[in-house]
Amino acid sequence: MANSSSGDSVTDRLVRVLETFTPTRTVQTAAEIGRRAGLPGSSAHRIVGELVESGLLERDGDRRIRIGMRLWELATRSSQALRLRQAAMPAMERVQARVREHTQLAILEQDEALFLERLSGPGSGSNVTRIAGRLPLHASSSGLVLLAFGDRELQDRILTGALPPLTRETITDPVALRRKLAEVRALGHAVARGFIETVATGVAVPVRDETGTVAAALSVVLRRDDPVEPALVELHTGKREIERALGFRG
Amino acid sequence: MANSSSGDSVTDRLVRVLETFTPTRTVQTAAEIGRRAGLPGSSAHRIVGELVESGLLERDGDRRIRIGMRLWELATRSSQALRLRQAAMPAMERVQARVREHTQLAILEQDEALFLERLSGPGSGSNVTRIAGRLPLHASSSGLVLLAFGDRELQDRILTGALPPLTRETITDPVALRRKLAEVRALGHAVARGFIETVATGVAVPVRDETGTVAAALSVVLRRDDPVEPALVELHTGKREIERALGFRG
DNA sequence: ACCGCGATTCCCATCCAATGAGAGTCGTGT
DNA sequence: ACACGACTCTCATTGGATGGGAATCGCGGT
Numbered sequence: 001m002a003n004s005s006s007g008d009s010v011t012d013r014l015v016r017v018l019e020t021f022t023p024t025r026t027v028q029t030a031a032e033i034g035r036r037a038g039l040p041g042s043s044a045h046r047i048v049g050e051l052v053e054s055g056l057l058e059r060d061g062d063r064r065i066r067i068g069m070r071l072w073e074l075a076t077r078s079s080q081a082l083r084l085r086q087a088a089m090p091a092m093e094r095v096q097a098r099v100r101e102h103t104q105l106a107i108l109e110q111d112e113a114l115f116l117e118r119l120s121g122p123g124s125g126s127n128v129t130r131i132a133g134r135l136p137l138h139a140s141s142s143g144l145v146l147l148a149f150g151d152r153e154l155q156d157r158i159l160t161g162a163l164p165p166l167t168r169e170t171i172t173d174p175v176a177l178r179r180k181l182a183e184v185r186a187l188g189h190a191v192a193r194g195f196i197e198t199v200a201t202g203v204a205v206p207v208r209d210e211t212g213t214v215a216a217a218l219s220v221v222l223r224r225d226d227p228v229e230p231a232l233v234e235l236h237t238g239k240r241e242i243e244r245a246l247g248f249r250g
Numbered sequence: 251m252a253n254s255s256s257g258d259s260v261t262d263r264l265v266r267v268l269e270t271f272t273p274t275r276t277v278q279t280a281a282e283i284g285r286r287a288g289l290p291g292s293s294a295h296r297i298v299g300e301l302v303e304s305g306l307l308e309r310d311g312d313r314r315i316r317i318g319m320r321l322w323e324l325a326t327r328s329s330q331a332l333r334l335r336q337a338a339m340p341a342m343e344r345v346q347a348r349v350r351e352h353t354q355l356a357i358l359e360q361d362e363a364l365f366l367e368r369l370s371g372p373g374s375g376s377n378v379t380r381i382a383g384r385l386p387l388h389a390s391s392s393g394l395v396l397l398a399f400g401d402r403e404l405q406d407r408i409l410t411g412a413l414p415p416l417t418r419e420t421i422t423d424p425v426a427l428r429r430k431l432a433e434v435r436a437l438g439h440a441v442a443r444g445f446i447e448t449v450a451t452g453v454a455v456p457v458r459d460e461t462g463t464v465a466a467a468l469s470v471v472l473r474r475d476d477p478v479e480p481a482l483v484e485l486h487t488g489k490r491e492i493e494r495a496l497g498f499r500g
Numbered sequence: 501a502c503c504g505c506g507a508t509t510c511c512c513a514t515c516c517a518a519t520g521a522g523a524g525t526c527g528t529g530t
Numbered sequence: 531a532c533a534c535g536a537c538t539c540t541c542a543t544t545g546g547a548t549g550g551g552a553a554t555c556g557c558g559g560t
């Protein structure tokens with residue numbers, strides 16, 4: 001054996017190492033990382049050591065590994081995420097201040113909804129979303145918006161794929177989902193009552209960028225039986241504000 | 251030649267490639283990246299290709315490369331930056347709402363001040379700071395706070411190193427800097443008038459984490475001759491709020 | 501249309517850096 | 531004392547990374 005007996009490139013390995021970190025598992029030992037990334041013990045230690053030396057990972061008050069600030073810096077300083085987020089922040093703050101519930105911004109990424117930002121007040125209700133976390137397209141209000149305004153291939157891929165339920169109320173039937181998407185397009189917003197957590201209702205609207213394509217979804221998470229109309233008004237105001245900041249002339 | 255004629259590891263190369271991206275240069279061609287990272291043309295194309303395939307980089311409306319959402323996601327979902335930022339956001343919003351000028355949060359990273367977050371209102375003045383951007387410790391109010399409350403070795407390193415001026419008013423004399431640091435420790439805040447831009451004054455206070463160590467600096471950027479006292483009051487309120495969220499019991 | 505330049509892709513012989521088994525050390529919990 | 535796991539170090543092996551070169555593509559200039 002030499003350069004990788006397992007036939008994977010060095011890049012693959014680095015990515016696998018980074019992927020062993022999740023929103024809930026933020027510190028691990030080198031050995032744990034190795035096990036999860038499927039690397040032999042000694043290789044894992046060597047690779048982790050290199051990453052620590054380069055600053056992409058950090059070794060804290062001894063032995064445990066976490067994501068390094070350097071990686072955060074490299075990733076943040078020039079990603080679109082930041083531009084969108086910056087354009088959306090003022091509007092999101094306003095929505096959050098008026099609706100007083102979780103306010104979030106999501107984009108489409110690899111057939112899932114990726115959450116770029118989330119603002120929560122002290123009195124906000126339940127919410128499983130995390131910044132840099134993901135939710136399936138068919139089960140979240142943000143996802144439904146991104147899916148409804150996404151391109152044809154995306155919809156086919158999702159509609160023909162598995163539609164795992166998160167609660168008893170999640171849409172799992174392709175036909176029902178297609179109908180729901182048509183409704184979202186017609187209304188210009190998505191309401192997902194109890195799709196993710198039975199106690200919560202998500203409401204989302206599309207946000208268009210300067211090219212007129214739907215680039216993101218702006219959403220709030222209400223308590224299940226709160227009225228959606230007041231939130232919708234705020235979402236639409238916020239949406240327009242963000243679109244203006246992005247350069248979209250509707 | 252085989253595995254790197256230049257004697258650098260694959261990890262080094264990947265980091266060098268990522269480092270060619272800066273806050274102002276967010277899209278480049280593969281060839282540009284290669285030149286800046288000091289890689290032979292064909293190697294640069296191959297490496298960039300691998301990174302694109304793994305999702306760490308993205309190729310847009312053709313040929314140009316940018317940082318990938320995947321990298322942002324990996325970096326963001328489990329870094330301390332996020333925890334600190336989340337703890338600080340509500341307080342920062344409050345400070346920004348009342349002072350109505352740029353409000354920022356910085357930490358110490360590799361002998362520089364790294365800015366984690368920045369909130370700006372419509373009426374805010376000039377400000378060179380960027381999220382995930384850096385400023386030298388001796389020349390920014392945030393940096394002065396982080397330096398003043400940092401450990402001995404850090405101070406020695408900075409005081410004996412070069413102290414390049416950014417404006418005519420930046421402190422460049424080690425003795426004067428040492429005096430300034432003592433003042434910052436005594437007052438519990440730093441004022442930097444015209445150190446970075448002649449037209450602006452930075453004001454910063456330290457933020458302690460649950461262990462009692464200064465983990466960050468909370469700051470605002472005022473117009474040069476604005477009174478600092480009102481801002482200081484808000485900064486101190488905000489600082490206490492963040493410390494409480496972090497679990498510091500002062 | 502033609503030319504030139506740079507970006508990009510493809511090919512492939514070379515060969516050394518990365519690899520991982522193994523043995524040993526350290527630290528912790530029982 | 532013992533067991534177990536995390537970690538470190540060494541070293542022979544070798545296949546994947548490397549980069550020079552050639553061909554192709556794309557674009558702006560003339």
